[in-house]
Amino acid sequence: MLDAARIRADFPLLERQEHGRRLVYLDNAATTQKPEAVLTAIADYYRTTNANVHRGAYDLAIRATEAYEAARVTLATFVHAWAPEGVVFTRGTTEALNLVAGSYGRANVRAGDTVVVTAMDHHSNLVPWQMLCQEKGATLRMVEITEDGRLDLADFGRALERRPKIVAFPYVSNSLGTVNPAAALAKLVHAVGGVVVVDGAQSTPHLKVDVQELDCDFYALSGHKMLGPMGSGALVAKPGPTSRGRWVSPPRSPTSSACAPSGSRSTSGRSPRPRLTSSPRSTVSRSTVRATTGRVSCRSPTATSTRTTSPPSSTRTASAFAPGTTAPSR
């Protein structure tokens, strides 16, 4: 049986009193409190390991880089990602979704295309697509929900008749608790040539997530909603056909990726100093996300539908749509 008192004891903040009473915290869907084990791990890192990752060639920086990359492998294993290189750390789900919209979306959606979202999506999975459609002159199609709070599958089918470039939906709805049949939906989307973006903010903390089983193309999640530090999250991406199903990996060793030999002898006669390069793994991953193209062939819309917005082309600049700049959380 669930031992609430023992679980509660893991969270130092819950020992606090608020308004003269023991604190009760129920807003875990927004962000969780942090257990002692996480607080200790964060403090230990700063006490023993902290340095700028992928930037230094000295032992401390190498250990920090190794710890950072180990976290990427842990997360990749946790959701059964295709490869650790397909995991891009972000500040949360909102930033992860903005990253897909601003990279893959911006590179692939054109005027006349359709992007599909659902009426049960969180703002974070609506606003980036709305802005992308405005910018590109594409159509945003919102799939309805049924009276009992499920995705209207008939309407989903109608939306797919438009052969959308991108279909975004939540695995679990934050407002309704609905668990969508994500793998089945992804199959339907792929059958019409679309790319699937899954908002995993609420599913990752509560379900056993296997992104390869879901067969989505992008999966966004929040670390801070599952006991991790505030400002943690990730975008998990599937390798595209252009990479023949494999990620192009940057060098594995932190020393080789962060520090290249200068190649020239020092005129002072001292041994050559290593040249620091700026090739953080996250930069590589972000550009690789952009390379995940070519999956969808461009087809013109074939059907009209209700509840469709076709905003005009916008004059929005690229900087106005930088990843992480839109959509409030919850």
Ligand SMILES: Cc1ncc(COP(=O)(O)O)c(C=O)c1O
């Ligand atoms: C379904 C869903 N998507 C996205 C978000 C935003 O997540 P984050 O705060 O990590 O940006 C939330 C937050 O509650 C959510 O419930």
